[in-house]
Amino acid sequence: MRNLANYRIEMIASAVLAASIGLSVPARSAEPIKIGAVSTITGPFTFPESSAAAKAVFDRVNAGGGIGGRKIEYTVEDDKGDPGVAAQAAHRLVDEKNVVVNVASASLPECAANAAYYKNKNILSIQGTGVDPVCFSSPNISPVNTGPYLGLAVSLYFASEVLHKGNVCSFSSGIPIQAVGWQRAIDRYTRVTGKALKVDDRTMQPTDDVAPLVLRAKRSGCDAVVFTGIEPQVVAWMQAVKEQGVTGITWIFLTPAYTVNVAKVLGADGEGIYANSEFEPFLTSSEALDDWRKLMTSNKIPLTSFSEGGYLAATIIVDVMKGMKGEVTRENVTAALQALDTYKTPLIGSSYSFGRDAAHNPNSSSKFVQIKDGNWVVVTPDFVTLPN
Amino acid sequence: MIQSLLVGLIPGSAYALIATSLVLTYRMSGVMNFSQSVVGVFGTYVGLTLYGSGYPQWLAILVSVLVGAALSLVIGAIMTKWFDEATALVKSSVTIALMLALLALGFRLFGDAPRSIPRLFPGAAIAVGGVTFSASVLITTGLALTVGVALTLLLEFTRLGAMLRAVSERRITAELLGIPATMLIRVVWACSGALTALATTLVAPNRPSNFLTLSLLLLPAMASALFGLFRSVPAALAGGIALGMIEGASSYFDAVGPYRQAMPFVVILAVLSWSQRNQVWDASR
Numbered sequence: 001m002r003n004l005a006n007y008r009i010e011m012i013a014s015a016v017l018a019a020s021i022g023l024s025v026p027a028r029s030a031e032p033i034k035i036g037a038v039s040t041i042t043g044p045f046t047f048p049e050s051s052a053a054a055k056a057v058f059d060r061v062n063a064g065g066g067i068g069g070r071k072i073e074y075t076v077e078d079d080k081g082d083p084g085v086a087a088q089a090a091h092r093l094v095d096e097k098n099v100v101v102n103v104a105s106a107s108l109p110e111c112a113a114n115a116a117y118y119k120n121k122n123i124l125s126i127q128g129t130g131v132d133p134v135c136f137s138s139p140n141i142s143p144v145n146t147g148p149y150l151g152l153a154v155s156l157y158f159a160s161e162v163l164h165k166g167n168v169c170s171f172s173s174g175i176p177i178q179a180v181g182w183q184r185a186i187d188r189y190t191r192v193t194g195k196a197l198k199v200d201d202r203t204m205q206p207t208d209d210v211a212p213l214v215l216r217a218k219r220s221g222c223d224a225v226v227f228t229g230i231e232p233q234v235v236a237w238m239q240a241v242k243e244q245g246v247t248g249i250t251w252i253f254l255t256p257a258y259t260v261n262v263a264k265v266l267g268a269d270g271e272g273i274y275a276n277s278e279f280e281p282f283l284t285s286s287e288a289l290d291d292w293r294k295l296m297t298s299n300k301i302p303l304t305s306f307s308e309g310g311y312l313a314a315t316i317i318v319d320v321m322k323g324m325k326g327e328v329t330r331e332n333v334t335a336a337l338q339a340l341d342t343y344k345t346p347l348i349g350s351s352y353s354f355g356r357d358a359a360h361n362p363n364s365s366s367k368f369v370q371i372k373d374g375n376w377v378v379v380t381p382d383f384v385t386l387p388n
Numbered sequence: 389m390i391q392s393l394l395v396g397l398i399p400g401s402a403y404a405l406i407a408t409s410l411v412l413t414y415r416m417s418g419v420m421n422f423s424q425s426v427v428g429v430f431g432t433y434v435g436l437t438l439y440g441s442g443y444p445q446w447l448a449i450l451v452s453v454l455v456g457a458a459l460s461l462v463i464g465a466i467m468t469k470w471f472d473e474a475t476a477l478v479k480s481s482v483t484i485a486l487m488l489a490l491l492a493l494g495f496r497l498f499g500d501a502p503r504s505i506p507r508l509f510p511g512a513a514i515a516v517g518g519v520t521f522s523a524s525v526l527i528t529t530g531l532a533l534t535v536g537v538a539l540t541l542l543l544e545f546t547r548l549g550a551m552l553r554a555v556s557e558r559r560i561t562a563e564l565l566g567i568p569a570t571m572l573i574r575v576v577w578a579c580s581g582a583l584t585a586l587a588t589t590l591v592a593p594n595r596p597s598n599f600l601t602l603s604l605l606l607l608p609a610m611a612s613a614l615f616g617l618f619r620s621v622p623a624a625l626a627g628g629i630a631l632g633m634i635e636g637a638s639s640y641f642d643a644v645g646p647y648r649q650a651m652p653f654v655v656i657l658a659v660l661s662w663s664q665r666n667q668v669w670d671a672s673r
Contacts, residue, residue, distance in 0.1 A: 207601040209594050211395040212636055243522040
């Protein structure tokens, strides 16, 4: 009996020893790098392609062994267009999952809901598609895209200074959260050019009929009109233009219009319309886009400017992480991004940066494309950059 | 100005048609049918999917009308079979539940990415004295007026209309007289579904379209039906067209433009306050 008891104690002792040795092997190097994103994947207005593109980039990095032997674990939360859900999603990512950085988020309410929380938690976010004004005026968020507000300003600038149109009119959305962004954009245009807009309409709601606004443009004698609607609103707009027989106005749209679908659905009715492309125009055969195009096609992600933004955001963070000297933790990533002053990439006209400013909108350039013979062609070989 | 009013005729006709459907189902079954517009949108989207797969437009429109009729028939059957004796509150709640279920189903089936819908009658337009009447305006308004007039004549002057009115006033008495009440009610539900699907198909190209935003056509349609207190087809028709034109005209006046959305309800308040000024409203209303 005594031998059996000793034997049992020895067994237990050696088991405990073996376990502690096993547990004390540092698991750090196998622990994945956690990256998060809060995007609007479902709901009335969705932006799913940005985080999908980032995921493709991260999957490819993981297939090649990850960063410093650590795989990237990318979690995308769907906020359904609701600020409350966006806030909960951010808490889940930051507190429960402990992500080190947010990359390629694309959402309507996310920035407004979470900017202050990110500041509290010292976590940064590289937005793939910044939409609401807070994305462009928060110290912890720096989007890769120009954004609709600077996009409006650049487009108005393009209309009056590059196309030399006299009466320039602006039709932007009446969604309350965007109001301050439009105001800043128009103020900047007025300051840079010294000209006033003929019409500054900000009444359009997402479910509205666009025909009354088209008529207003005709009535007011606009030479050029910039309309900030999303893709189906752009289609409805040009169809109303055709139906009402409005001619002689140059129509300029923001980047959501720059899709194959718009050219296809409008056909001859879309001839001559302009759109702004916040990144290197993705329908061209530019070399810079080859890798992006191949990656998106092989992952069945649509080729749009949104997927270009997600790809760019993911590429930036991978480069930053690879260049980091210390371990990849939230504090170190935040410090590395705050030290990032210039990141040159052929995909955008201005160099990307984060830094320590109170607001970030590094991409202030666009190229302009136009529908000619049913296809989008680039009309500005160099990026048009809005002066300060 | 006239152009702005005219442009409002398209959504106005759609409101009128959906409002007419609402009035019909209310009179027949005593139900305020909140699922009316979703049924129409469902039909429209099925038609759109067909059209996107290469089938001709007329076939797509026909299918969307049939799907709308079928869905509405099912809902009507549910309401008459199980909720016949229920209170108005319960009946309305059931239609709201059905609306939510259909919305969820629609999102799942069709996705929620907004679609670009091609025009139904591209290009054709007549210009009279500086004002452009596009084919869409003429056809949708013509349809709304025809339907409204035909329905009113049917209800007032034909035997079928008399039977329908009997069923809507005194259901049991009508059945005892030998009128096939249940069948009539189901036919009315099917027709109202077909009408709504047609209306939604006609107005869809004019609005940024996704499932949810098109379903919200219910609100101005109910406002139009309120013009006749859900009892009068001509009033619903007039109300719908008036509301559409008010929406179109209110963007003409820059001061009113930002309040465009509220205009229907201002008008409703005014109309009801005037037309009901001698009435006393109590719980039975």
